[in-house]
Amino acid sequence: MLEVCDLSYAYGDHVAVDGMSFTLRRGEALGLLGPNGAGKTTTFSCLAGLRRPRSGELRLEGRTFLPFACDTDRAVLGLVPQEVSLYADLTARENLAFFGRIQGVAPEELDDRIAAALTLAGLEDRADHRIATFSGGMKRRLNLAVATLHQPPILLLDEPTVGVDPHSRHHLFAALERLRDGGASLLYSTHAMEDAQRLCDRIVVLDHGRVLAVGTHEELAAGVGEPGADLETVFLHLTGRSLRDS
Numbered sequence: 210m211l212e213v214c215d216l217s218y219a220y221g222d223h224v225a226v227d228g229m230s231f232t233l234r235r236g237e238a239l240g241l242l243g244p245n246g247a248g249k250t251t252t253f254s255c256l257a258g259l260r261r262p263r264s265g266e267l268r269l270e271g272r273t274f275l276p277f278a279c280d281t282d283r284a285v286l287g288l289v290p291q292e293v294s295l296y297a298d299l300t301a302r303e304n305l306a307f308f309g310r311i312q313g314v315a316p317e318e319l320d321d322r323i324a325a326a327l328t329l330a331g332l333e334d335r336a337d338h339r340i341a342t343f344s345g346g347m348k349r350r351l352n353l354a355v356a357t358l359h360q361p362p363i364l365l366l367d368e369p370t371v372g373v374d375p376h377s378r379h380h381l382f383a384a385l386e387r388l389r390d391g392g393a394s395l396l397y398s399t400h401a402m403e404d405a406q407r408l409c410d411r412i413v414v415l416d417h418g419r420v421l422a423v424g425t426h427e428e429l430a431a432g433v434g435e436p437g438a439d440l441e442t443v444f445l446h447l448t449g450r451s452l453r454d455s
Contacts, residue, residue, distance in 0.1 A: 210232075210233050210234055210235040210237075210269070210270060210362070210363065210394045211232070211233040211267070211268070211269055211274070211363060211394065211396075212230075212232050212233075212266075212267070212268040213229060213230055213231050213233075213252075213256070213265070213267060214265055214266040214267070214268065215228050215229070215230055215264065215265040215266065216228070216229045216230070216252070216255060216262050216264075216267070217229070217262060217264045217265050217418075218251050218252075218254075218255055218260060218263050219263055224418055225248050225251040225418050226248045226251050226252055226255065226262075226418045227248070227417065227418035227419050228265070228418075228419065229248070229252060229265070229415070229418065229419065229420055230265075230420060231413045231420055231423055233394050233396055234394065234410075235362075235392065235394055236389060236390075236392050236393070236394060237389070237394055237395070237411065238385070238389050238394075238395040238408050238409045238410050239394075239395065239396050239397065239410065239411050239412070239413060240398075240405040240408070240409035240411070240412040240413065241253075241396060241397065241398040241399075241412075241413050241415065242398075242399065242400075242402075242405055242412055242413070242414050242415065242440075242444060243414065243415035243416055243448070244416060244448050246417075247415040247416050247417065247418065247448075248415055248417070248418035248419075249367070249398045250291065250367060250398070251418075252415075253288075253365055253367050253396075253398060255267075255277075256276065256286070256365055256396070257276060257283075257286055257288045257365055258275075258276030258277040258278075258282070258283045258286075259277075260277065261277040261278075262277075269282070269285065284312070284361070285361055285362060286361050286363050286364075286365060287356035287357055287359070287361035287364045287365070288356055288364075288365045288367075289352055289353050289356045289364065289365065289366045289367065289369045290352075291367040291368045291371065293345075293348045293349065293352050294352060294355070295340045295348060295352060295355070296340060297339070297340045297341040298339060298340075298341065299339065299340060300336065300337045300338055300339055300340070301327065301330075301332050301335055301336050301337070301338065301340065301343075301351055302323060302327070302337055304340060304351065304355065305322075305323045305326050305327070305354065305355060305358060306319060306323060308355045308358060309322055309323065309358045309359070312358055312359035313359060314358055314359055322358050322359075322360075323358070325357075326354035326355070326357060326358055327354065329350075329353070329357060329384050329387075330347075330350040330351045330353065330354040330380075330384075331350060331380050332347060332350065332351060332354075335347065344374070344377075345372050345373060345374075345377075346373040346374045346376065346377025346378070346380075347377065349369060349370065349371075349372075349373050349377060349381065350380060350381060350384070352369065353366075353369055353384060353385075357388065361393070362392070362393060362394060363393070363396070364388065364395050364396070365396050366396065366398065367398045368398055368399055369385075369397075370382075370399070370401065370404060382404075382407065382408060385397075385408060386408070389408075395408075397409060402439070402440040402441040402444060403440075405440060406426055406439070406440045409426075410425070411423065411424060411425055412424065412425070412426060412429060412440070414429070414443075414444060414447050414448065416448045421447045426440050426443070429443045429447075430442075430443050433446040433447060
């Protein structure tokens, strides 16, 4: 579905993404794991068209993919950013209507898309309440729903469950599993190993802007010589145990 080929990006002299390559398959949840500073968020920014890569190539179904330059290419993507991106003084319905228009949803389809998004978020009974009154979990669920309004085939999810309560986390995972099972391709960044182990079909482990390993949880465990090890053990084996505070 999406190929990342030798992608690089630098902030001045600091190379944040250094020759990164991996493939996201159709209908797959692909985990992106790495310590702080590994290059996850910069990679997401390049894939979402928020930053133009210094070098490398993106390909979508075999053709050149230019989300930083082409509106049509950006429309293929749904982005769930690490920070909640909603208007606090608007209601859930008003937020969805605004973002739906921005995403180019046809006016005659917008009401149905909003209804589906509210159901996905489990917020049908809070549709006309202001976001300022929502809990963190409710905001996170609506943040996901916003990204699905234009029915993109690829969802980029940058730590979408940060700070949520167990009930909202369960609801988010059920929603993501339904989207994946419906054919969407998910690129999922997280620090929570149990989240990645539950959701992701394959996992990319990054450090210092480079890919260290790619595979299923079982393949990664076997690759570090610890068959049956949990994902956290595999991750620490690949990236080391030193603290990463920046």
